[in-house]
Amino acid sequence: MELEVDSGKLSKALNIVSRVAGGSKSGLPILSNVLIRADEGKVSLTTTNLNMAVVVYLPVSKSENGVITVPAKLIAEFVSNLPKGNIVNISVDGTKIAVKSKGYKSTFNGTPADDFPELPEIDEDKAVRFRMGVDEFKVGVNQVIVASSNDLTRPALTGVYFNTDEGALYIASTDGYRLAERKFIEKVESEIKAIVPTSSLAEVMRSMSEEAEEVEILFDEAQVIFRIGEIEITSKLIEGSFPDYRQLIPKESEAEIVVEKKELIRVTKLAALFAREVGGSIVLEAKTATGTFSVGSVANEYGENDSEIETDIPKDERVTLNSRFLMDALNVLDEEKVKLGFSGKLAPIIVKNEKSDKYTHIIMPLKS
Numbered sequence: 001m002e003l004e005v006d007s008g009k010l011s012k013a014l015n016i017v018s019r020v021a022g023g024s025k026s027g028l029p030i031l032s033n034v035l036i037r038a039d040e041g042k043v044s045l046t047t048t049n050l051n052m053a054v055v056v057y058l059p060v061s062k063s064e065n066g067v068i069t070v071p072a073k074l075i076a077e078f079v080s081n082l083p084k085g086n087i088v089n090i091s092v093d094g095t096k097i098a099v100k101s102k103g104y105k106s107t108f109n110g111t112p113a114d115d116f117p118e119l120p121e122i123d124e125d126k127a128v129r130f131r132m133g134v135d136e137f138k139v140g141v142n143q144v145i146v147a148s149s150n151d152l153t154r155p156a157l158t159g160v161y162f163n164t165d166e167g168a169l170y171i172a173s174t175d176g177y178r179l180a181e182r183k184f185i186e187k188v189e190s191e192i193k194a195i196v197p198t199s200s201l202a203e204v205m206r207s208m209s210e211e212a213e214e215v216e217i218l219f220d221e222a223q224v225i226f227r228i229g230e231i232e233i234t235s236k237l238i239e240g241s242f243p244d245y246r247q248l249i250p251k252e253s254e255a256e257i258v259v260e261k262k263e264l265i266r267v268t269k270l271a272a273l274f275a276r277e278v279g280g281s282i283v284l285e286a287k288t289a290t291g292t293f294s295v296g297s298v299a300n301e302y303g304e305n306d307s308e309i310e311t312d313i314p315k316d317e318r319v320t321l322n323s324r325f326l327m328d329a330l331n332v333l334d335e336e337k338v339k340l341g342f343s344g345k346l347a348p349i350i351v352k353n354e355k356s357d358k359y360t361h362i363i364m365p366l367k368s
Helices: 007-018 072-080 134-145 198-209 261-274 323-331
Strands: 002-006 034-039 042-048 052-058 062-065 068-070 089-094 095-103 104-109 130-135 160-167 167-172 177-186 192-198 214-219 223-228 231-236 255-260 281-287 291-298 304-311 317-322 337-342 349-353 359-363
Touching: 002 007, 002 337, 007 034, 007 042, 007 052, 007 072, 034 223, 042 231, 052 198, 062 104, 068 104, 072 095, 072 104, 072 160, 089 104, 130 177, 134 160, 134 167, 134 177, 134 198, 160 198, 177 323, 192 198, 192 231, 198 223, 198 231, 231 323, 255 261, 255 281, 261 281, 261 304, 261 323, 261 337, 281 323, 323 359
Parallel strands: none
Antiparallel strands: 002 062, 002 089, 034 042, 034 068, 042 052, 052 231, 089 095, 095 104, 130 214, 160 167, 160 192, 167 177, 177 359, 214 223, 223 231, 255 337, 281 291, 281 317, 291 304, 337 349, 349 359
16 A cells, blocks of 8 residues: 655544544554555545544545554654645555655554454435534534533433424433533424434534535434544444433523623623632522622632622522533523523523524522
8 A cells, every 4th residue: 555645634634533543442452543545546544432433534646555554643643743735655565654754754563454343334325314514513512512411320411412303403412400402403304313422522523624614414223424524423322312301491481681691701700719619609699679680609718709780680580500500501602692581599590692592501500
């Protein structure tokens, strides 16, 4: 095998695939390697950790057929230190891989590809397929993954739930204390109910190039594929049932209050400074008498804090929340004003954009 490729493009591709190489975690040394395959002018780099696999198709100026595996992180680090814009020549002699570029040369000890696992394939004729713009994908995923769980004893909550309802595709996640839902695609013809690992979606987000315009998503019963330009990421789906979360979303709130997002973030940060020793508990209070909405900390040995925002207050409300949960919700909203829905101190608070109904974030209150 032999190929020639631009050093910058090779470095970018190797950085993407090397993140997924999973040899040390799986106990299979071959999974620490990247599979390099040249076939009829088409060159691909592949890594897997058995739960997720990534393939990057590489534009090359010259290639001869062949296949080999080489330590992924080592070759990625070597190529990333080569001068940008140089042509890199990769040639294979047995299991030795020579990498040369204008005065730089290294030889890597490779491994035959025979032991590298075959990647599962999706029957594309039977797959459920969706397409959407990259920008919409990024916004939606960022808004939802903040509420997913890290608790491995409840695997269904460690993923994002892709589900269709009334002809639209939604994504949702929850950790039991908060819930985030985003209308992902307005109109779809196919139906799906599948839980995608949050870690896989995070990898998809990291792998997107600035040039990418569209994401193609394909589901079968056991896995999902994300295609973004020359990148293809395959992930196993999480088995299990996701909670019937729509029953948890209040149909309406007793009081809705609109505030500037930047100001609400500012006063929440200030209250959180004094709330560190009380588990991050802060108090949100709406006062009709003064026409103010306040965010404050619970008094403790470090002191207390209370900041007010003037706005229209339809009803007196008071609720205690985890400051980090509120900050997570505010940081992913994409409008200048925030709408907060209250229904009493024991009811969940609803956090939304002022105008758009695409995104809903619900936070359970703390006992005060």
